[in-house]
Amino acid sequence: MQLGSYSRARARPSGSRREVYVWYLMRITGVALFVLALAHFSILHFIWDPAEQTADFVINERWNQIFWRGFDWLLLMTVLFHGWLGVRTVILDYVHRPHLRFYLLAVLYFSGVFLLIIGTEVVLTLPVPGAE
Amino acid sequence: MTRVPTLLRYRGREGMLAWAFHRIAGIGIFAFVVLHVIDIYLVGGNPELYDEVLAFYASLPGRLLEVVLGAALLYHALNGLRIIILDLWPSMTAYHRVLWWGTWAIFIVVGVPGALIIMRPVWLEWLQALGLA
Numbered sequence: 467m468q469l470g471s472y473s474r475a476r477a478r479p480s481g482s483r484r485e486v487y488v489w490y491l492m493r494i495t496g497v498a499l500f501v502l503a504l505a506h507f508s509i510l511h512f513i514w515d516p517a518e519q520t521a522d523f524v525i526n527e528r529w530n531q532i533f534w535r536g537f538d539w540l541l542l543m544t545v546l547f548h549g550w551l552g553v554r555t556v557i558l559d560y561v562h563r564p565h566l567r568f569y570l571l572a573v574l575y576f577s578g579v580f581l582l583i584i585g586t587e588v589v590l591t592l593p594v595p596g597a598e
Numbered sequence: 599m600t601r602v603p604t605l606l607r608y609r610g611r612e613g614m615l616a617w618a619f620h621r622i623a624g625i626g627i628f629a630f631v632v633l634h635v636i637d638i639y640l641v642g643g644n645p646e647l648y649d650e651v652l653a654f655y656a657s658l659p660g661r662l663l664e665v666v667l668g669a670a671l672l673y674h675a676l677n678g679l680r681i682i683i684l685d686l687w688p689s690m691t692a693y694h695r696v697l698w699w700g701t702w703a704i705f706i707v708v709g710v711p712g713a714l715i716i717m718r719p720v721w722l723e724w725l726q727a728l729g730l731a
Contacts, residue, residue, distance in 0.1 A: 478685070493682050493685065496678045496679075496682065500675050503675070511664060511716050512716075515718075516652060516661070517656035520648075521646075524638070550628075581635045581636075584636070588638055588643075592641060
């Protein structure tokens, strides 16, 4: 791919419709993560200190409201698209041996599905205090 | 021909550095996300182990790593916004150097106080040891 000027990280691809979708999806999820990820990091490092964050804290304080569970779950979904498509781009850039590329991408996608499953499970199954 | 690492070979000035930092920060954040989803899973599966992991996060090496994580996150977020601005309004390319230094100005203004808050228990202890707090 030709980089037209040094202004852009990656020129919008032409030719492959799939690559154009990926290009737009990276930017849309990127804007969403600007809000979601920075808010998440700020809340859990500036408002609360890691020293306070026991498993008890997560159950009784951080995740005792559906809103914050939903917020963190939305963050997980967005990061799974953005981060995993980002690493896909890195693999496509550097790994040219077909078999190695195939296996690395397979490991990448399986790890994404795995984190989606365990992340969703913990959001859904952790008891909400007082919600019985 | 001698092989020169790609990171050093292509002389794209600011855009090249911005790209390299963006990629390195992105991979670092990716690695932390994998760790972090697994550690949150422990809240339900093994709360005692979760508390041990969080005790590491609250330690001095843990906090230093959080400062690095926060820096990677902030840089990647700000530079990502810079990229989107240039993609949406190509005429802004004329001011790309302003955007690049603007990114670093916001990075320092937001990042330094953030790092101080994360490291607060460490330097508060030092101040107390010196009898200053």
